[in-house]
Amino acid sequence: MLSMAEAGTFFEQLFFGWGSERPGAVVSVIYGMIVVVVFFMPFVSVLGMICIWGERKVAGHMQNRPGPNRVGPFGLLQSLADGAKCVMKEDLVPELGDRALFRLAPYVAFAPVFVALVAIPFGPELTFERHLNSGLFLILAMLSVEVMGVIIAGWSSHNKWSTFGAMREACQMVSYEIPLGLSLLVGVMAAGTLNVVDMGLEQGGGLHTWGIFRSPFVFLAFFVYFVASLAANKRAPFDLAESDSELVAGYLTEYSGMRWAFFFFAEYTAMFVVGGIQAALFLDPFGLIGYYHNQLSADPQGHWVGMVVLNVMAATIFIGKAGAVILVQMWLRWTLPRPRIDQVLYVCVKVLLPMGCVLLLGEALWQLFVPWRGGIPWKDYNPLSWGDLMKGGTAVGLGVQLALMMVGVGMVVAVVVWVGRSALDAKSVKKRRAEPEAIVV
Amino acid sequence: MMLGQAGFPMGAVLFYGFALGAGLSAMGVALSRNIVRQAVCLLFALASVAGLYYLLGCEFLAAVQLVVYAGGTLILIVFGVMLTSSELSAKFVPRRGEVMVALGIGAVLLMGLIVGLCAAAGSGAFGDAPLALDRDYPVDRLGLAMLGDYLAPFEVVSVLLLVVMIGAAYLAKARRKGQGVQG
Amino acid sequence: MVMGVMEIGLAHYLVLGAVLLVCGLVTILTKRNAIGILIGVELVLNAANINLVAFNRYSHGVSEGGGVALAGQVFAIFVIVLAAAEAAVALSIFLNFYNNFTSVDVEKAKELRG
Secondary structure (H helix, E strand, C coil), X not given: CCCHHHHHHHHHHHHHCECCCECCHHHHHHHHHHHHHHHHHHHHHHHHHHXXXXXXXXXXXXXXXXXXXCCCHHHCCHHHHHHHHHHHCCCCCCCCCCHHHHHHHHXXXXXXXXXXXXXXXXXXXXXXXXXXXXXXXXXHHHHHHHHHHHHHHHHHCCCHHHHXXXXXXXXXXXHHHHHHHHHHHHHHHHXXXXXXXXXXXXXXXXXXXXXXXXXXXXXXXXXXHHHHHHHHCCCCCCCHHXXXXXXXXXXXXXXXXXXXXXXXXXXXXXXXXXXXHHHHHHCCCCCCHHHHHHHHHHCCCCCHHHHHHHHHHHHHHHHHHHHHHHHHHHHHHCCCCCCCHHHHHHHHHHHHHHHHHHHHHHHHHHHHHCCCCCCCECCCECCCCHHHHHHHHHHHHHHHHHHHHHHHHHHHHHHHHHHHHHHHHHHHHHHHHHCCCCCCC | CHHHCCCCHHHHHXXXXXXXXXXXXXXXXXXXXXXXHHHHHHHHHHHHHHHHHHHCXXXXXXXXXXXXXXXXXXXXXXXXXXXXXXXXXXXXXCCHXXXXXXXXXXXXXXXXXXXXXXXHHHCCCCCXXXXXXXXXXXXXXXHHHHHCCCHHHHHHHHHHHHHHHHHHHHHHHCCCCCCCCCC | CCHHHHCCCHHHHHHHHHHHHHHHHHHHHHCCEHHHHHHHHHHHHHHHHHHHHXXXXXXXXXXXXXXXXXXXXXXXXXXHHHHHXXXXXXXXXXXXXXXXXXXXXXXXXXXXXX
16 A cells, blocks of 8 residues: 555655656646636637627628627627627527537537647747647648537437538538648648648748749649638538528527537637638748748847747737638628539539649649749849759749749739729718719609 | 656646546447447547547547548448438347346456456566657658558558449449338 | 556556457447447457557567657558448448348348348
8 A cells, every 4th residue: 555655755746746847747737727728718719709790790891781880899899798698598408309419519519629729820939839740630630520519419409400400511521621631732742741830931931932822733722722621611602501591500500508609619710720721831821920030040149039029920920811811701601602512512522622633643743843942032042043043943933933923912902902992882882872862853 | 749758747647538538438339328429429439549649649640530530430420320310219229138248248358358468567578668759750751651661551451442432332322122121 | 656657658558448449349249230330340440559559659669770660550540541441331331221121220130041
């Protein structure tokens, strides 16, 4: 049996470990919990609140109405008010359903997405686990587990609409994971790493060094990924699991109060995670910061204050870019009509899947024949020097990068001009409504 | 991979957590009568085992486990449950004798395995030395191993997957021969 | 003796593998729903996988040249892939069975019995 002294050291080591290098279990667990409570929980709730507010604002403006504008400035506190309402609502559980599973389902849907945040790169050092060798794959894995929550919810509701929603979700999710993975693989092949932070750091240095502009195949894979991520996330127009015109609200039909809100947190966090992957792999998550960070960490005299500043700036840029992706997802929700389930599966199996395969093959060949010259012109290579350009096909790679960059910038400019013009249009319509022309009899 | 360090209490706590999760959900699978609950228990068992892989330093394997097992195979199983659900109300109650035999075999096997393990561990057969920590497994090593040393099984598996895909599609497409011939 | 509890070794993983194996076996033996049996098989495969990976980490992690040996992990991946293939074929067989007998009760599969 244990002696008292032995038990004493055991508990001491359990709590405090062996000094600061190897802290004890209890201290480590408490530390982990504090990180989660102080950083991730507020982040998720604020993210959900802002996204729901943004979604309703976007919907409002697209339908020529103001959207929420009563609670707080610009209606920003609307989500808070809705949250308070959700907390106070009665938690209804269907009598005939599987009550335990019904209660469990929201957490099964929410937990994996929450865990996926662990691998999201907010900054070069601002990430939970810097050395995740396969961070991107881990995020993808978490997203693929989320669907189980939806299926359990639909099944345990004992409601035919819910079950239909769950079955649709199951077959949609399982199918779309393949083009999703294939298109990500194209980007990963170009980046040469699965570590999300490394991926971001090596894109820094200019517009043409963004992952998306690396080759025509990555450029196309970006769009394949976007469509597949919408479907895998059951975002409109692929929201067949909860299509309100046919299935009431699909798997959400029987839910109310906080459990319902948990599904929404899961959805918006998943949107952020998906957008974050897109930003990290294709859209240069840290901007020029990545370049400065590489320099500062190589500099022996670099100061930690500089690192902190760089990380905060990188986090801002990253969240901004992921937010831009979320904004486009919201636009699409209020623009496109919902396809039928057979059309959804057709798009997956007969369009996106072959496209993904072809892109993968093309990128592999591209990697074989056209070398990648990253970094900043005049530092890593001289774009005006004939010898530098002719070395190993740099000119081809660089030319394609610049051309793709022009195309990308052109697309963004076109969208901005289009949106701006329609905003002006809407304003003039409102003005005309406010001051009706005199009716000439 | 600090977490996988042997003797690091955090790793031990996580191990016991995941192991408890896996064991309890495995028992849930064995004891539950409801097929959907069985599938949910399997989900938790798979997730806990993925956590154990992570503790062992194989994060790629953990991700594969989640994507392929929890996100693919399990959903296929749940899909099968839903498609064959007309009999869900009819309880599949096993016979008492079957349960006794199964539990007996299980208990004997478990005892045998654990006694054997204890004997082996006591005699130092395992030489319990975990790998040094700088030796965690980068993904590219795994890829090189797959396309190097293990190329032949890799190719065989890929052919097998093709055959399975065609076969499953063919089997699932076969028409129903009349409406339920025998009950 | 106390630290033996906190120090996780190969034996801990093997015991867990044994528990999963036995649970899977009991599931296979007691369930009459064909899909339940399939779930039991998945548990057994997981038990095997835990053993493979744990052995890879603890005993056979170094190859002869001194590099990292990955046999356990590679085979664990093969097992996972084969489990997926097995589940697909088994489910399509069950669906066919269900189409013909409107049941997935394995007791009813006795047409070929003499």
